[in-house]
Amino acid sequence: MNRSHTIAGLRDRPNIAVLVIGGGINGISVFRELALQGVDVVLAEKGDYCSGASAALSRMVHGGLRYLENGEFKLVRESLLERDRLLRNAPHYVAPLPTTVPIFDIFSGLANGAVRFLGLTRRPSRRGALVIKAGLAMYDLFTAARRLMPTHRFRGRAETLKKWPAINPAIRNSATYYDAWVSRPERLGLEMLLDATASAANARALNYAQVSSTGDGLAITDTLTGEALPVRAQLVVNATGGWIDLTNMAIGAAAPGMMGGTKGSHLIVDNDELFDALGGHMVYYENEDGRICILFPYLGKVLIGSTDIRVDDPDQVRCEEDEQRYILQSLAFVFPSIKVTDDQIVFRFSGVRPLPASEDSFTGRIPRDHFCEFVEPAGHLPATLCMIGGKWTTFRSFGALAADMALKRLGLVRSKGTQDMAIGGGRDFPTDAQAWCASFAAEHGLSVERAGALLQRYGTSARYFISHPAGEQMLPHSDYSASEIRHIIEREQVECLADLFLRRTTIAISGGLSFDLVNAVLDMLTTHKGWSAGEAATERSTFLTLLADRHGIDLQTHQRSALCA
Ligand SMILES: Cc1cc2nc3c(=O)[nH]c(=O)nc-3n(C[C@H](O)[C@H](O)[C@H](O)COP(=O)(O)OP(=O)(O)OC[C@H]3O[C@@H](n4cnc5c(N)ncnc54)[C@H](O)[C@@H]3O)c2cc1C
CATH class of the missing domain: 3.50.50.60 (FAD/NAD(P)-binding domain)
Structure with missing residues (x-):
């Protein structure tokens, strides 16, 4: 409709x-x-669908290891169940993610954890190996009946440094467990x-x-x-x-x-050394102030976050300078030898966690x-x-x-449940993705790589996004084709450039914007909407202002650094 x-x-x-x-x-x-x-x-x-907090998440589909120390066992159990359902119902977007916790102490956090359970303190403390071990054992227990991913394992210092040579050498141990991530929420x-x-x-x-x-x-x-x-x-x-x-x-x-609500901000950075240092894992670590931070490989870049700051007006949030500094400083704590410069930040995003009203002074402890x-x-x-x-x-x-x-x-009764209902392109998802790509590529005259990209973007709905089987027309400086964008504009309730670049595709978040691409897509949108030249120009400048104000992207600089790379 x-x-x-x-x-x-x-x-x-x-x-x-x-x-x-x-x-x-x-x-x-x-x-x-x-x-x-x-x-x-x-x-x-x-606004647009999923443009508030639902576009600002850390992109983790997780039980919430740290909620265990708040005593939120029911929530963690339910989240793990939902995580596992999403792995089955939305396999095109939700995938397992090996997650590693660097550990710098053995006993720390034990006494603090106990008094917290007794309600005597809300203050976060450094989490030691024993506290993390207890949390991960519980995680494994909650998922024992339907084991979809491996259980946790600990590594000693030498083994950790061998696998992650760039990690802070003060490390004592590391623990690796499995959660999941969502590529396109x-x-x-x-x-x-x-x-x-x-x-x-x-x-x-x-x-x-x-x-x-x-x-x-x-x-x-x-x-x-x-x-x-x-x-x-x-x-x-x-x-x-x-x-x-x-x-x-x-x-x-x-x-x-x-x-x-509390505001949280993230950065997407283009730094090959950091990307390689992660070895395909999320690193889930504690900053010096006790806040949990994360970094993980995201669509060829690295996602780093986040902050946790009380706010009153959800319409005005954006990643501020001091948050950017905080996030980069936290990174220096876990990978001290890797320097991320400001010009390597390709995207910034921010949103408000919809938390219940609470007087708690430590925002991380709000249920x-x-x-x-x-x-x-x-x-x-x-x-x-x-x-x-x-x-x-x-x-x-x-x-x-x-x-x-x-x-x-x-006064109505439920007739259908959604527990086992596949979502969109997650329907009939192949167990053998390689074989699916080979056959899809042969059927539509595409390369196998292109078929793979389409499967990741749209799951088994990929066939709707290609209209010219032989010789797709790719858009300038982009691995998106004109027919993909046309389908999105015609079928996915796109009203402006931001809908398309920020939410229907991952072009902006993965640092793929350029003037040429914006202009090409604007031409398509203008034709579809019947905009005048003046309306198209207003739309272009509204989008560029939004990029600069909310996402810290100045396309001019962006394009220059891409050309120099
Ligand atoms: C920084 C951060 C990191 C997070 N990380 C994770 C994570 O890794 N994993 C996880 O599971 N969860 C995470 N979350 C939590 C998760 O993102 C949110 O719980 C979830 O997205 C909330 O969805 P929502 O639909 O309730 O709210 P929103 O997505 O904010 O949607 C509310 C919508 O209401 C609309 N609206 C407001 N007023 C009106 C009106 N008068 N008329 C019409 N529409 C209106 C807004 O425009 C908005 O789109 C994170 C959240 C944040 C902010």
Whole structure:
């Protein structure tokens, strides 16, 4: 269904069962759950889908080793179960990730861990080998019944330095265990949304659509045209993450403050020495201040993060200078001989963790679990179900929980579950990817490498992204073809360059932008949208400003350094 049909449908049929506000991963998850049960559901997202926290994660699909020391055992068990489901249901985007923890002490953290369990301190301390061993043993125990990946192992100093020669020589041991990572979380959200709308005529979704109160009801405002569309829902789901309190205010829900979000920033760096030093592992380490930081190979570059800072306005976050310094300084602690220079940073990103309100002075100790709360109907507003907290990893179980509460309220029963439901291009995913690529390449006249790239980008949906089997036309300075971009523009609700470069593809995050590519894609988008030359020029400058302000990318410098490389 295209945008104008969805909008016309809302004009004709404003009475709906459920209005989901927020198109991050959790809003999309509850939307999919309700759509599958045949519920008349509308999702409205004020920006693009998965453009808030759901684009800012560390890209780990994990149990959360460090949540064990907060006593969040239920959350870790549930996260590991969901991680393993994602490895099966979205194998095109979620893959195992060997993770190594460098250890600099043996006993440290033991006493601190014990007093923390007794509630006597919230202060983080250096985690020693015994504490890490206990955590990893628990991790292995939680996954014992369905072992998909190897159990943990410890290495002594000599073996660690042999495998990672650049690691801080003060190291005593290292521990390696398996978690997972997601290559394209924004695409996975979009594929779930497309699955839902394709399977249920009653499920409609709109990006660039902000929900607010009109005084005597609710309206969805199309932020591209300014048109306000009145809607009457039996139930509202507030899935706006870090914006939950602001949304409750905007719709007139009389709710107490529920959120206390913290900002986290990441850098993507292009440094071959660092990339090689990782040996294909994530390094999950403790900075000198006790905060956990991560670095891991991401699409040929290295992802490093993150920070944890309280913020009030989720719309204004970006990676600031002092955060960049903090992240690079933390790297110097674990790989002291490797220097990363500012011009090797190809992308910066930031987002707000939707954490529940908490007085805790150590942000790392705020619970990462999720729960839902009803705000009862008042005046024109129906009951509002607020989705609070949560991790990306647990989006399915959180969406299912919210859907069950919504169904109960509406007097409906669940008919389908999503535990074993493949997502988008994860359907019919081959067990032998090499054989699949060879046969796909032969069938479509492509090289096997190109078939492999398409499989990684779109899973088994790759066939929809190639329209000219013989002789694909590649875009300038890019390994994306014109037909891939055309398919994305026509089928994936793209409204601007940022949707395409930041979320439908990994071009920006992996440092692949150039003026020529931006211009080529802008031409395609302009033709599709019927923009005038003036509108196209405005779009171009809006995108370049966004890149500079929010992601620290100055294409001019970027292009110059690429030419010098
Ligand atoms: C720095 C950082 C690192 C993280 N790392 C990990 C990790 O490695 N692994 C993991 O599992 N989790 C991680 N998380 C947590 C995870 O990203 C979030 O829990 C998850 O993405 C939250 O999704 P959401 O849908 O609740 O919120 P969001 O993705 O923020 O979505 C909320 C949406 O609501 C929209 N909205 C707001 N107001 C309105 C309105 N009035 N009308 C319409 N729409 C509105 C916003 O535009 C936004 O898109 C991390 C989070 C951060 C910030």
